[in-house]
Amino acid sequence: MQNPDLFPHIVTVGLTGLLVRFADRLTDPANRAALAFRAAVDAESWPGVEETSSSLCATYLRFDPLHLPHAVLQARLHGLLAGQDWYTAAAPQGRRFWRIPTVFGGDLAPQLAEAAALAGQSEAEAIAVLTNARPRVLTLGFAPGQPYLGELPEGWNIPRQSALTPQVPAGALVVAVRQFVLFANASPTGWRHVGQTAFRCFRPEAADPFPLRAGDEVAFYAITPEEYDNIRKTDPLGGGASTEPIR
Template sequence: MVGFIIQFADHFLTDANKAALAFRSFVEKDRPDFVSETSTSLVSVFIAADPLHDDYHGVEEWIQNALSSRNWYHAPLPEGRRLFEIPCVFGTDLAPRLHDAAQAVGLHIDDAIAELTATRSMVFTIGYAPGQPYTGLLEKHWDLPRLSQLNPLVPAGALVTAIRQLIIFSGPTPTGWWHIGQTAFRCFQPQREPVFALRPGDEIQYRAVGVADLQEFENNNENGLGGAIVDIIS
């Protein structure tokens, strides 16, 4: 297999991320026969060429023409994006790092929760673990460094933050990110179709709920969405 990587920046920028999502959507919409697979990372698009296609110079020329056809940094995001309103318990014993995180960013806990629930964060990419979303961005004062010591284990559905981003963990894992919330949302469900609940370009907004509410969502979670409400953005 021959692959091509199209990089829209040498470090993370939201405009570069949007350009990558828009360009991949364009390739998938008018997918030439020689394209066997595409994917995105934070600022890049990967295009895999069919191994039976031997005109790789022609593939490269097609990619160059597609790139020059418009300003991808100003291109619209893909259609079919969705908004997930996800119930979340902030703090308590379920998410013990909220107090420390709020203190580190100079906010009272209530104000920190208000900011977190007011933010609509976009899914930049899926990675690290199956279905796991990297989302953001929070305000600049949320540019928290990763913790100096690993939390040995946070559960599936944990909401964590660092470097202005938010992640919902798709499974139990150690982490150096700040565990500030807990959801019943399941990013990865291998027994369902699609197995990944979220796609790059989707958006998430959190709704603060109590521990009893979260337990109810856990107990009645056949679809794995943990009480989330889903609306179409575009």
């Protein structure tokens, strides 16, 4: 639990943004608070609020200050914050559980052994832990639709690399600091590449281009390289199935 004298608090972001911060670092209660508070703001449907989003431990609002002055919006936010303990708020409705097929290790994900060793596990033990986890989408960021997921067991509080991997492909599952990132695009990274999926996190041709949403939960289940090749050839969405809702 955060110090109540410090959090939550509201800070301005330029002329058109406000940020409601629930912590200065990721914790599970702070992330849950950010998700629940964003949902509550959306439910209010305040005229002048044009966009909301959530980060690891904050809720962001973009608004039109010509129609909704800063002072008015801040007063409304303070009132909403005072209405309950957001660190123990129920999870938002409409979250989904995804199962995403993943190749762990081998040529497609060459840093599994290194990551497992840092976590004090064999490759087989690491795969068991990572496939039994059900991490939450903490936030989307860095690239369109790209999820940060966590938190993994404490043993997976492994550091980032000291140097960048020049590029991992789209669909790469990487790990560090008790989190997964599922890459939306080919990109350099300092996180270790432990799994490879065909899942498309960004679908610009779709009405909803981001299939994963903050608050969703995900399980990555192990498949063979041959199964991965078949998914790539036959499924334009890259595998993955969801159920709705979850509690």
